Amino acid sequence: MQKMIINRIVRIHILSRATGWRGLSSVSGPRVCVVGGGPAGFYTAQQLLKARQDALVDIYERLPVPFGLVRFGVAPDHPEVKNVINTFTQTAHHERCSFHGNVNVGRDVSVEELRQAYHAVVLSYGAEANRPIGIPGENLSGIFSAKDFVGWYNGIPANKELCPDLSCETAVILGQGNVALDVARILLSPLDTLKTTDITQHALKALAGSGVRRVLIIGRRGPLQIACTIKELRELVNLPNTRAEMLLSDFEGIKETLKDLPRPRKRLTDLLMKAVNGGEDKAEKSWSFRFSRSPVEVLAGADGKRAAGIRLALNKLEGSGENARAVPTDQLEDVDCGLIISSIGYKSILIDPAVPFDPRRSVVPNDMGRVQDTPGLYCSGWVKRGPTGVIATTMNDSFDTARVLLQDMETGELDLSIKKPGAQAISALLQTRGVRTVLFSDWEKINAEEERRGKPHGKPREKLLDVEEMLQIAWS
């Protein structure tokens, strides 16, 4: 049935071209579809458009708003990191690129249908789930994944009702990567710093009434394996009105290893050691790293429903350097706390059964971006490599995938002599299914409205939290 519709659309399209309907000049060039409107999607599109003057690239995004984790993941107090949005906006404005928001690939249209309509499909849909801790008590109230907590203060529509209770004194964060440090910093930042960012208003209000004074950031391994980068650590160290509380014993023997460490690790460890007993002694708020500890159970309070503490197993380290392994001992330690945030990694999911998926690593199996056993299907970003790295990492990765795709076009692996209908066919399909897309110019109306709403608060924008409201403004 779908094939019939596509054939009909192709015939109408060719007929329209013959009668001189003004379409895009490169009707015979490669048509590529990108699934996911975040950094991976945009960087892949950018490279393709630059390398081939005849390529048409369409970006499909589930939400009405583009930019993925640049919008929803980067911390509100890191606005410069979001400057990359200007690059992506330039790409979206390119005459051979079009953005289609409000399209759920896997539900509204299948990957197979996309593959029929395009010469190549690139999966760039990232990692939207989180790794479970896998311990008893994990589902008590008062525990959140960092993904949801960050989504809450960054305006992900699905997280707007999170309502975390911030009345406790001690918060525990599991994980020591940049996301963990972002969460700690947002919990401890002076309100004045946050007031002028694009943090959601409800999060700002909750933080204003927060009782959290102490944040423990817990990692399985030692100081030499900490996963955060130096910029984020430095921000924590320099946080006003806070002090660092670290255990000197955690740093035994570290000083001697410093000189042999590669530069990034050396500078990071140097800073960590300086932070031991650093900060203003009289500061009312504190943060600390606790090393070599793994969570084994979340302990409930008197009512049996809320988290009131966490039980940790002490680990010993086997091996050294980046590959050191944490081996649990039978020593346990209980920590009282009222808020637990698990920041142990995001996770990709399968969006369409026709796409190969590795359930162990939670990525799409691929060789250099070519999806295994599926010609014409590619992937870039976290869904390809796993959920680690900064925007620059994803950029390089996306450029890699684009190059591989271009190579396949040159060598004939991708048969460009077959005419493909591209967006016309998919738009027609979506229409029959009652799905209306959000164009980039529609997003720009949402953007303008968010900026307008932010002004009276002195914020760069007040993010819309409701998909229906986004759509209403987009199509107004």
Added chain:
Amino acid sequence: MAASAAVRASVTFTQRLVRVSPDCSICPLHRLNLCTGSAGASVSAPSVSASGDCQKEETQEQVVHVVFVDRSGRRSPVKAKVGDNALYLAHKHGIDLEGACEASLACSTCHVYVKSEFCAKLPAPEEREDDMLDMAPMLQENSRLGCQIILTPELDGIELTLPRVTRNFYVDGHVPKPH
């Protein structure tokens, strides 16, 4: 009338744009030949000429010769002015150097290798630049962020090489040897 209103609007836009990306080639004023040069990146820009053309006067002392070496080894010699920013110079000449955070020391995408004899002629990186460099793949002794390199007369002849960061390297018809 509509055109002049559009130009007025674009001036404001351009002045905002130029603060982050003084790339003349994409600026509507430059294309319409209406640039007053007021948004020029050069700190030594002479006064605006009456015709309103983009400031192109270069005296010998102001010219700084720069060679960009791209990932395939291709050399692109360009003429720059004292005060030019290496990242925006690259953009102006179509060199493939990304600047994701637009020169705000929040990324490492403009990472370049500086030809060794010029390393000491650059001011030492500030802590924030070093922090970002720590995240750059293939970091070397002569690594710097392009957005922090401001050209001076002592840097005449400088060569800036783009790091190869990818595993599969394919550009302009080159097919990587199978391994």
